[in-house]
Amino acid sequence: MKPFPQFKNKDYLFWANVKFISEKLGYSDRKIKGPKIYAQNEIVTCFSNSKFDISYIFDDKEFKLTKEGANILEYLNKRSDLLNNYFLPNLMNREQARKEFEKLKSRLNPKCHLPLNKQKKEKRHHAFLSCIINMLTEENLGGVYFNDNPTKLTVMTDSEKPIWVFSRRFDGAYPHIIDPIAVWEIKEYYGTTTFGSRVADGIYETALDGMEIYNLKNKTERNVYHYLIIDDKYTWWDLGRSYLCRIIDILNQGYIDEILVGKDVINRWPEIVKSWKKLPSSK
Numbered sequence: 001m002k003p004f005p006q007f008k009n010k011d012y013l014f015w016a017n018v019k020f021i022s023e024k025l026g027y028s029d030r031k032i033k034g035p036k037i038y039a040q041n042e043i044v045t046c047f048s049n050s051k052f053d054i055s056y057i058f059d060d061k062e063f064k065l066t067k068e069g070a071n072i073l074e075y076l077n078k079r080s081d082l083l084n085n086y087f088l089p090n091l092m093n094r095e096q097a098r099k100e101f102e103k104l105k106s107r108l109n110p111k112c113h114l115p116l117n118k119q120k121k122e123k124r125h126h127a128f129l130s131c132i133i134n135m136l137t138e139e140n141l142g143g144v145y146f147n148d149n150p151t152k153l154t155v156m157t158d159s160e161k162p163i164w165v166f167s168r169r170f171d172g173a174y175p176h177i178i179d180p181i182a183v184w185e186i187k188e189y190y191g192t193t194t195f196g197s198r199v200a201d202g203i204y205e206t207a208l209d210g211m212e213i214y215n216l217k218n219k220t221e222r223n224v225y226h227y228l229i230i231d232d233k234y235t236w237w238d239l240g241r242s243y244l245c246r247i248i249d250i251l252n253q254g255y256i257d258e259i260l261v262g263k264d265v266i267n268r269w270p271e272i273v274k275s276w277k278k279l280p281s282s283k
Contacts, residue, residue: 086264104136115149149172163220164222187228
């Protein structure tokens with residue numbers, strides 16, 4: 001899933017109002033247990049009793065939407081539509097992910113790193129989504145090296161000296177963590193029974209990574225492709241739909257190049273990996 005092209009390069013006022021309206025009206029509709037559908041009259045209530053300058057959203061006292069106000073309403077409902085038609089159908093539970101992992105492992109007999117999750121006792125098992133990504137990357141690179149288990153920070157260099165060091169470790173990088181072409185992070189929460197701060201922190205981590213890559217490009221004209229891969233229906237859909245909305249916002253603000261959800265990785269990730277072979281070096 002890539003950003004909506006019609007909302008590319010929207011200014012900070014657009015995104016501030018998207019967040020303000022989402023917070024006021026809610027990201028999710030608890031009555032239908034799904035994404036909220038927004039209406040113009042509801043947006044009016046967000047601002048009608050406020051002391052804010054509303055000229056960005058409304059062009060007169062009758063609260064007629066400006067062009068940007070209409071764009072915001074369109075974006076909010078396009079976001080909700082995406083949740084219903086892309087996220088929900090692709091999110092897997094733990095057993096579905098296990099089956100996909102076992103099929104790939106049996107077919108590929110991989111040599112790549114197959115990490116375990118960080119849980120204990122009966123919840124301890126392979127990190128299914130991370131393993132799937134590593135196996136598909138290994139297969140579609142055809143033996144070309146990639147870092148399937150970064151244990152150090154990613155560094156960009158110029159004339160053999162570091163010019164940028166990222167704040168967090170990614171879950172994978174191609175071809176190396178030194179001057180990568182692409183990096184990815186994986187948020188899988190199979191077996192989680194509560195929606196804790198760990199999930200919320202994951203969103204903020206992705207935003208931080210994306211902002212650093214965005215700033216890198218603006219300051220040095222160097223680009224690194226940034227992918228976010230998520231899964232677990234119970235965590236993300238039943239408990240965390242509002243966080244899915246925030247992920248879509250981060251994507252459309254230009255901080256992520258593409259988001260992959262659950263079983264969509266089986267078909268889409270190989271296409272992405274193959275595309276890297278055609279890219280020039282990041283240096």
